[in-house]
Amino acid sequence: MKRNLLITCIIFLSSTSLVNAYECDGRKYCSQMSSCSEAVYFLNNCPDPRMDGNNDGVPCEKQHCNNADFFFDSDKEKYIYQKK
Numbered sequence: 345m346k347r348n349l350l351i352t353c354i355i356f357l358s359s360t361s362l363v364n365a366y367e368c369d370g371r372k373y374c375s376q377m378s379s380c381s382e383a384v385y386f387l388n389n390c391p392d393p394r395m396d397g398n399n400d401g402v403p404c405e406k407q408h409c410n411n412a413d414f415f416f417d418s419d420k421e422k423y424i425y426q427k428k
Contacts, residue, residue, distance in 0.1 A: 374404035380412045384425040 366382055368390035377383040377395070383403040387393045395403040401423035402414055414423040 374407045377404055377408055380404065380409040381425065381427055383408050 366385040366389075368386070371377070371386065372390075372392060372394040374383060374395045377386065380403075383395055387395055387401075387403040393403070398405075402409055402412075409425075413426045415426060416422075417424045
């Protein structure tokens, strides 16, 4: 019983830290990002991002998102990043 509870707590803590992997902290530029998923988070959630020069909804195409998988969601009218 204690072992199952411990495993459940570990899984819960791991999953919650993944959900909050990024936070808006004032960074705005591709040179300040470390991955495509981070750039996508900042573009979609943070104020005044400067990482989509051609306004196509795909950030940091030259640095981080050049081979990433995106699909266009016509309901939301924007590109959605699908992590490999």
